[in-house]
């Protein structure tokens with residue numbers, strides 16, 4: 105990327121499509137179905153794995169930093185549910201990767217000489233230590249490059265300790281089989297990125313793998329997928345909670361209108377019917393519990409508003425009765441007494 109292009113990308117990222125009245129290069133809005141939603145959320149595997157051994161080529165959907173900036177500012181005011189799309193996209197991608205890992209494992213099981221459970225466990229130990237060394241080495245180098253000398257030195261010491269442990273584990277593994285077998289390269293599949301790792305890989309090679317763009321890219325994608333799933337769960341919970349609140353408000357509103365009813369005995373039986381209907385409909389125990397809580401709350405509300413309702417009912421009845429029987433003597437007193445009895 106030239107300096108000019110870099111500057112342009114930075115401005116896009118900052119300002120979105122509206123900058124200087126220019127439109128974005130694709131002439132689309134970020135809501136356009138052609139736009140990559142994973143890109144808007146910064147997690148498209150086509151970007152993350154670019155220039156690695158598993159480069160996926162260009163994404164079939166549109167990527168534009170200015171559209172991402174538009175989306176980010178719009179998403180602060182409205183939920184577009186793009187995380188759901190991105191989650192699906194990443195899940196499919198990871199499923200495909202895991203399928204490849206399983207396939208590679210099967211192939212290894214077919215081609216590599218089978219080991220006894222005891223030897224296999226020793227080999228596994230060597231692999232695990234090699235993995236830790238590779239990771240720590242990559243970390244030590246990263247810390248060093250960032251100028252964090254103290255942390256880097258500490259990590260180097262850990263690497264030295266792991267190397268000693270690995271030498272012991274290797275010796276144990278070597279002693280458990282004839283020399284000719286030991287010479288054979290034993291491969292294993294990386295569970296994160298499905299690449300092959302060898303038991304005779306040196307530390308440099310391991311560090312290159314565990315600190316490399318491919319392996320780290322897969323970690324980033326897997327982490328993002330976890331984060332999206334968590335967000336989705338939280339949103340589902342919020343949605344259910346909001347629905348409960350809404351139901352509660354509706355119920356108390358219905359309750360108020362019932363209390364205004366002229367025939368109280370009828371409304372009570374109506375309520376019983378309605379409640380049993382609810383009970384049949386509600387699917388979870390949680391919901392039934394909430395109903396019980398609401399009913400007891402309703403009872404206390406009843407006593408609080410009862411007086412007010414009585415006054416209102418009296419007032420409206422007497423007024424309508426006055427209008428209907430403007431010539432005859434008012435009978436509303438009797439009606440109200442009946443109602444309360």
Ligand SMILES: [Zn+2]
Pocket residue numbers: 140142143148149150151163164165166167
């Ligand atoms: Zn994409």
Ligand SMILES: [Zn+2]
Pocket residue numbers: 294295296297298299313319
């Ligand atoms: Zn890996």
